[in-house]
Amino acid sequence: EIVMTQSPATLSVSPGERATLSCRASQSVRSNLAWYQQKAGQAPRLLIYGASTRATGIPARFSGSGSGTEFTLTISSLQSEDFAVYYCQQYNNWPLYTFGQGTKLEIK
Amino acid sequence: EVQLLESGGGLVQRGGSLRLSCAASGFTFSNYAMSWVRQAPGKGLEWVSSITDRGGSTYYADSVKGRFTISRDNSKNTLYLQMNSLRAEDTAVYYCVKEEGRPVGWGQGTLVTVSS
Numbered sequence: 001e002i003v004m005t006q007s008p009a010t011l012s013v014s015p016g017e018r019a020t021l022s023c024r025a026s027q028s029v030r031s032n033l034a035w036y037q038q039k040a041g042q043a044p045r046l047l048i049y050g051a052s053t054r055a056t057g058i059p060a061r062f063s064g065s066g067s068g069t070e071f072t073l074t075i076s077s078l079q080s081e082d083f084a085v086y087y088c089q090q091y092n093n094w095p096l097y098t099f100g101q102g103t104k105l106e107i108k
Numbered sequence: 109e110v111q112l113l114e115s116g117g118g119l120v121q122r123g124g125s126l127r128l129s130c131a132a133s134g135f136t137f138s139n140y141a142m143s144w145v146r147q148a149p150g151k152g153l154e155w156v157s158s159i160t161d162r163g164g165s166t167y168y169a170d171s172v173k174g175r176f177t178i179s180r181d182n183s184k185n186t187l188y189l190q191m192n193s194l195r196a197e198d199t200a201v202y203y204c205v206k207e208e209g210r211p212v213g214w215g216q217g218t219l220v221t222v223s224s
Contacts (some may be wrong), residue, residue, distance in 0.1 A: 006159055013186070032210070034210060034211070036153075042216075043154065043203060043214040043216050043217055044203075044213065044214060045213070046212075046214075087152065087153055089153070089211075091209065091210040091211070093206070094158075094210065095141070095143060095155065095158035095167045095207065096167065097155050097210070097211075098155065099152055099153040099154070099155075100152070101152045102152050103196060
């Protein structure tokens with residue numbers, strides 16, 4: 001099983017500032033990496049797939065980078081609606097895909 | 109617009125059974141693999157099971173293998189998850205997921221609570 005490790009567990013950032021979230025895979029997943037945003041009581045919302053491709057309707061302030069085992073989600077200027085939990089997911093060996101444990105992005 | 113509507117969740121005793129359903133619309137259901145993903149209260153996301161487009165192949169997480177059965181009825185555009193021998197650790201919101209080599213659509217989920 002490919003283990004996905006996200007850091008930090010909690011990130012405190014002020015609105016308008018930049019947030020950088022990390023995700024590491026226990027073995028290479030090439031670019032088969034997605035990022036999700038989840039708010040309380042809601043289903044996950046796809047932000048990024050293919051490590052760096054924004055999903056339909058996702059604002060340009062969200063960007064993804066990386067390949068292999070190291071990945072980053074950057075939110076360039078935080079808006080109030082961006083405070084949520086973020087998950088990375090590898091789908092390199094579909095359907096045995098795995099998720100990171102999540103990073104909670106909170107208001108500083 | 110893709111719509112996935114889960115149903116069948118509820119409260120069940122440990123050792124009991126439950127069948128979840130997912131009614132799909134807005135796409136050609138029989139052309140897509142489908143999955144179930146769950147999320148325990150306050151926890152992260154866990155892949156549970158997947159089935160190919162025609163139902164010819166099924167896959168299970170080790171945590172549910174031998175207890176859960178995924179199936180589909182393409183004539184009814186519906187995905188199922190039969191859950192037997194339920195345990196407290198199966199308590200979670202269960203999401204129905206449309207697949208295209210990766211998840212491309214999620215339902216809103218149905219809550220399963222296993223009481224001990």
